Amino acid sequence: MMIHTILTIAVVSSLLISDVVGIRFVIDREECLSVNVDYEGDTVYVSFVVIKAESPWHFAEDGIDLVIKGPSGEHLYDTYDKTSEKYEFIAHQKGLHHFCFTNKSPYHETVDFDVQVGHFAYHDQHAKDEHFKPLFDQISKLEEALYNIQFEQHWLQAENDRQAIVNEKMGKRAIHKALVESAALIGASVLQCYLLQRLFERKLGISRV
Numbered sequence: 001m002m003i004h005t006i007l008t009i010a011v012v013s014s015l016l017i018s019d020v021v022g023i024r025f026v027i028d029r030e031e032c033l034s035v036n037v038d039y040e041g042d043t044v045y046v047s048f049v050v051i052k053a054e055s056p057w058h059f060a061e062d063g064i065d066l067v068i069k070g071p072s073g074e075h076l077y078d079t080y081d082k083t084s085e086k087y088e089f090i091a092h093q094k095g096l097h098h099f100c101f102t103n104k105s106p107y108h109e110t111v112d113f114d115v116q117v118g119h120f121a122y123h124d125q126h127a128k129d130e131h132f133k134p135l136f137d138q139i140s141k142l143e144e145a146l147y148n149i150q151f152e153q154h155w156l157q158a159e160n161d162r163q164a165i166v167n168e169k170m171g172k173r174a175i176h177k178a179l180v181e182s183a184a185l186i187g188a189s190v191l192q193c194y195l196l197q198r199l200f201e202r203k204l205g206i207s208r209v
Contacts, residue, residue, distance in 0.1 A: 021115040024051070026108050027064065032100040035115045037071075037091040043118045044091055045147050046099070049084040049158035051110040052165040064109060065102040071095030083162070086155060091117075112158040116150075118143055 021035055037044060050064055063081040070076050071093045079085050081104075091097065103109050 022113070024110065024112045026110050027101055027103045028108055030100065030102050031111075032098055033113065034096045034098050035117065036096050037094050037117055039119050040092060040094050042091045042094075043088060043144070043147075044097065045086075045088045045116040045118070046114070047084075047086040047155050048101075048111055048113045049155060049162060050082075051112055051158060051162045064111065065104070067100045067102075069098045069100070071097065084155065084159060112161075116147060118147060 023033070025031060046068070048066065063083045065080045066078065066085065067075070068077040076089060077087055099115070101111060
């Protein structure tokens with residue numbers, strides 16, 4: 001019984017094959033990345049988050065564009081002006097898939113980008129035993145759930161990093177604004193004192209006459 005369980009776990013482990021690509025990069029205008037998909041029918045999971053803009057005071061919601069193309073250059077997906085996005089698709093062809101980002105803002109943007117390719121080896125083995133099909137279906141659902149959890153965790157972490165940077169920039173801007181307002185208030189107070197002094201001196205001169 002124990003040997004059968006170990007063999008089952010070993011078979012299940014051998015069925016799950018995945019390639020993961022994770023990168024954080026700075027984009028100026030356009031950046032294209034390519035990921036190889038080894039088998040037709042593989043599921044490709046994609047996510048990105050714009051972490052920050054390379055400007056000390058800039059924290060506007062500037063998004064980027066993403067266009068996904070297949071090995072033959074066919075259009076698969078696009079999204080525009082997004083600060084974060086998650087997407088998944090079935091690869092109908094094996095080969096290099098291209099992910100092109102476009103930044104239309106005047107600032108350099110730091111982007112956190114993830115691609116994960118999931119493949120089930122049993123699709124290539126043409127298993128004849130129909131008793132394994134329900135098990136494979138459950139494994140497929142479990143794999144998808146695990147991918148979704150992993151992507152969600154990573155996406156939330158990237159969003160937290162982005163929010164922390166936004167809060168830091170807003171804090172710096174608030175401090176800068178407070179300093180400017182304080183300087184303006186001090187300047188107005190000095191000017192007021194000067195004008196009052198001149199007024200008293202003028203009244204004192206008139207009274208002496």
